[in-house]
Each structure stands twice: as C-alpha cells, then as structure tokens.
Amino acid sequence: MRRIERLINLIAALLETEQPMTADDIRRRIQGYETDNHELFRRTFERDKADLKAMGIPLELRHLDVFGDAAPGYIIPKTSYYLPEIDFQPDEVAALRIAATAVLGVEEQAGSGVMKLSMGAIDDTSSGARLAWNADVAASQPLLGPLYSAVADRVPVTFDYQPAGIDKPAGRRVEPYALVHRKGHWYLVGRDDRSDETRTFKVARITGGVKRTDGTYEIPAGFSAEEHLVAPVGAGEDLIARVRFDPSLRWWPEQNLAGAAASEGPDGSYDVEMPAASLDALTAFAVWWGSKVEVLEPPEAREHMKARLAHALDR
C-alpha cells in the first residue's frame, strides 16, 4: 500500500470515528499500518501525523478518561475539518476568482481556496479574461501560515526575533493580534510579553520557527493595527527632512507628495518637506536621484550623506 493511500485511510477513519482512536486501534484497524514492529509503526505514524498537521488537517489528541489511565486517542473533529457553509452570490465568487489569479507566488493555493468556496457553482467563469495586472504579496513566506493560524485561533506563540542592527536573536512570547502587509513585507502586531505592550515584529526577522503555547487571549476591543505600525511602514516617521529637487524633477514631489510643505528654491528648483523613516532611508532615497536631489535639512542628514560619500570616495 502506498503512503498516500494510507494517509487517505487515516483521514477517513479519524474523521468518521465517533470515539477517538488510540495508537493501538490505528495500528490494528487502519489499512496501511498493520505491522508487528512497534518501532516501525511509531516512526511511520509520527511522520504521517506531522505531514497531516503541516497540510492544515486538524488532527487532535484526546485523553479518554480524566484519571489518565487509558491511552489517549486521535480524532479529526468534523467541525474543525469541514469548511463552514458560506452563502456567496455568483458575482462574489467571480470577484474572488479574479483576486486569486492576481496573486503571484501562491496562485496554486489561491486557486484551491476559490475552488473550495465555489464547490457547488455550476457557472463556468474559469476561463475568464486574463488579468492585465498581477500582485506579488510575498504570501509564500513560510512563517505566515503558522502565524495566521495562531491569530485565527487566538493562541500565543513564541519565536526568536532579531531586530535590525542587533547581532543575536532573542526569544519572545507574543499574543498575535494581526498580520499586516506593507510595502512588500509582512508584519505581526501583537502584545509582547516582555514589555507588556503592543509591538510590531517584521516576519522576515523571525529566525527559526513559530511555536504555539498554552493559553488563549482576546484581541482588545477597538484594536487597530495601523496605530502600531512604526516607520518605515507606519505614519509615525519622526524625521522631517527638507529636500531640494532639480527643476527637471519638480513634477515628482508635485505628483507624489501632494500636500507637503514646499517652497521655491534658487534657479527653478523646488524645496519640499518630506517625512523619512531614518537617516539611512533618507540617504538611500536621495542617492537614487543622483545629483538631482539634495538633502538640505536637518544638518545631521547632510553629515550622514557626506560621510557616505567620503567613505565611497576613500575606498
């Protein structure tokens, strides 16, 4: 019997059983597990369990009696496995289908998601017009799945986190409130145990895996992830720079920084006040425009730029 058949049998049996099945029940009754070799069975079953969990199949271990004398049993609760009935209108399914074709990197998962949601639909819109645009939302980042489950289930997690500029990661315990995507990156907003405050963590800076812990929590009423985002993604930039654009580039701040305080500079140039996340970010922004953009203020930003230039010319 092939492995995939054994796994289908395992899912079928644990989904249909009324009483949780002990490991011994599984070995004796489910086709594909019969063996007299305890160690072989144990290894096989452990690997299968891990794979089912990784696929999102809700396999649960239950203790059959309160005194803990009997061996615990396994079950896949129907209520956790089955997709709840959602009453979609045809135009809503069609819109989801378009959204699914737009995401790059996870098209396959988006496609199976829509398929699940439109099981009974008879319409044939699968060959709809090709979209003229696509979006890469980096949803294939492997930690997103476990973090999403944790937020959905309200389960606190632990992970090692290495903030920018820090050499060694440190362990954190977080009650996750929301996953946020800004400027191509994912952030986790949640209550950080260590500081007892709501903090933002960049998912890409989580090293190793994410572990679920015991307990649960509630997301505070009126919580807004937006309020907790920090620079460079949030509104809380604390650096306001004054930047001079060459006359030929006047259109850029006019188009992209509408509403920013601006004034006429010498010889047709244009001086604009713009927020920046950090001196590094401001310098990076300015050098991309070559000599057509000059940082005027604050003085430390000019010094920062001069140091970068001196370093490069000194090389």
Next chain:
Amino acid sequence: MSRQTSDRLARRLTRILLLIPYAIKHPGISVDELSTRFGIKRDDLVEDLNLLFMCGLPGYGPGDLIDVDFDSGHVYVRMADYFATPLRLTPVEALALYAGGAAMASMPEMDEADALRRALAKLATALGTTDEGASIVDVRFEADPSDHLKTIQDALATHKRLRIEYFSASSGEQSTREIDPWTLYAALGRWYLIGFDHRSGEERMFRVDRIKSAEMLDADAEIPADFDPNAYSAAFRERPGQPTATFEISPRAGRWFEEYYPVRAGQTLADGWRSIELAYSKPQWVAALVLSLGDDVRAVAPGEVAAAVTELATEIAALYA
C-alpha cells in the same frame, strides 16, 4: 523522506481531498472536464481516481471502500460522504485570497470592487478572522496619486501603445519613450509597468511613481504570444546575459538586503560578512545601491561598477561641498 517529496505528496493529497467533494457535488462530470477544472493532465486525474479504489473505512470490505466509477468517461464517487464537504481553507489559502483581494481593491475603478468587498467580509466572518469588523489580515498597496495607473490599464485593455516621460534612476536621465505595455505588476507595495521599450529595443520595467506623464497612442501594442506574467514573481527578473556584480555586505545589512534584492548567490565569510553576487544591467544602478549602503559594503567588483560608484559619489559630493 526528503522535504521535496513530502511537498509533492502534500500537494497531491490536497488535490485529492478537493477532487472527491467536487466529484460528489457534480455526479457524472466528464473526466475531461474534471481535469480541466483542476488544471491537471487527464492521465494524472485517472491515476488519482484509481488510487481511491483502495481507500475507505476500517473493515475495508465492499461496503467500506470508496466507490469510484469512471469507465464510461463520466465520474461517479460514492460511499465517501465523509469527504463530501471540503477541508476548511488552509492558512495559506485564506491569506492568498485576502492578499489578492486587497491588491485588487487597491486598483482604481475596479468594477468588481463591491462584490469583492462583500466576498471578503463573508469569508472573514465564516473563518472567524474578524474581530468586531477589524480584520486580522491587513494588506495595503500604496495608492497611485497620479492617474497613470488608470491610463496604463486602459492601454492594456485596448492593446494600445503608450508614450511616457520617465526618470530612470540608472541613467539619472529623464526621457520620453514609447512603450508596448504587457502588464502592470505590484511588488514591494509599488506598481511597475512592464513592456517593450521602443527607445532601447528591449523589454523594460518602469516604476509607475517615476512616470511623469502617460498618454495612450493610437498605435497598436504588440504583446508576445508567450508572455508569462508569472515570470515576474520576484520584483526583479534576471535577463539572460546580464553581467554580475560582487561585493561583501555586513551582517547588519545582509539580513534585509537578501530579502529585497535579486541576489544570485551568497556566501558567509569567516568574519560574518556575506559575499554577494547580483545580476545588473547598468553599473549606475549598482553604484546607487552601494552608495546607499555606506560602510555596510566593501570589496565592490567588477571595475566598471567600482568606477560608477566613484563617479556617482563625485557627482553628488559637488552638492555638499
């Protein structure tokens, strides 16, 4: 078992667990239609169906096994009521739909925007991922403050050529170009226009926020028959024959750098710095990158890139003298 084999198995099992409820909901669906629906080859579908003969409930007698019949070319799956409802959305499936929906909602003048909002709201409620209206997943793209996205979309929809005024960071120059637009592409929260640039005679990528003006022309645009938008699933695509820049980057900057840029190869050195290889088209592009990294970068090569760094630094330094 290797990770890769395991992934392949997981994908196949995921597909089969979706195939069964679909076939149960559509009794008598033809093998061909079912394979089209799932985007798989007919042979692969037949193999999946054949596998089910061996599966079922403990006992595994005639009354316990899944009953599959597709001899007539029409598929019937019986005795598998426990698989009649699909598995709930996996985290990645749900995220992919939310994220795709959010990207879509950020497009100007989408006809489907209202239906999409309703769909995502129902989804959030059903999955319990909403807390008094605040979604636990929040994806946002920068809005385009100009009307360029709209103009580009119109040109894409009608296959017309565009004339754009564009500031190129790699040449430091502003120019007017005619473009046959192929697609609009969002990455790192920004929109890019991809198409054929008649000025350079090459395929190019343009940041929409650096377009000064966009105008739709009467001339028709040509889109290559084999154009595949999926080739852009990274923000930057390496073109054949591009030269390679190499440099070393500090541990501090190395972590995020490899998330952002199309690093071809990287290697950790004895002192913790990373040696990095990066494909480029214009040395000026790498020069701006190197300058913005400051003392987090060293040992820049080849010579034309190092020379471009000096040239760019000299040019900018004149402003701060």
